[in-house]
Amino acid sequence: MKILVTLIGIAALLFGCNKADSCRGIDCTSxxxxxxxFRIIDSSGNNLIENETLTAEDIDLTDLETNVSNPPxxxxxxxxFNFPDGEHNYTLTVSDTTFNLAVTINEKPRxxxxxxxxxxxxxxxxxxxxxMVGSExxxxxxxx
Numbered sequence: 001m002k003i004l005v006t007l008i009g010i011a012a013l014l015f016g017c018n019k020a021d022s023c024r025g026i027d028c029t030s031x032x033x034x035x036x037x038f039r040i041i042d043s044s045g046n047n048l049i050e051n052e053t054l055t056a057e058d059i060d061l062t063d064l065e066t067n068v069s070n071p072p073x074x075x076x077x078x079x080x081f082n083f084p085d086g087e088h089n090y091t092l093t094v095s096d097t098t099f100n101l102a103v104t105i106n107e108k109p110r111x112x113x114x115x116x117x118x119x120x121x122x123x124x125x126x127x128x129x130x131x132m133v134g135s136e137x138x139x140x141x142x143x144x
Contacts, residue, residue, distance in 0.1 A: 026115045036081055037079065104122045104124075
């Protein structure tokens with residue numbers, strides 16, 4: 001009888017958990033945005049933030065729909081911006097150089113068993129001076 005009760009208890013534990021139970025206690029604090037960093041370089045390849053030619057005050061991202069200006073966070077010698085969920089058009093101004101930027105961020109489809117909602121970059125169009133992708137989510141901008 002003890003064995004039967006034990007087996008029923010184990011079966012209830014194995015088959016009685018649902019996704020809500022398996023996600024209990026998991027801290028899902030992902031903001032509805034994606035971070036993208038811009039490394040701003042000159043024609044010699046010098047990082048203009050690293051050598052202190054540029055500061056955060058020299059860089060601005062303006063949402064064209066709301067006309068809200070967003071200064072960057074300077075992180076590891078890059079200008080870091082958080083792009084919110086949705087479709088947005090911006091002007092990115094670095095000193096006297098202007099870039100046009102279109103970004104689309106959407107909720108990433110969750111895999112089965114995944115607890116947290118995350119967001120992904122679906123579209124990124126940057127027009128202006130010479131632009132290179134340094135690595136994932138770091139864009140090199142040539143500014144002279």
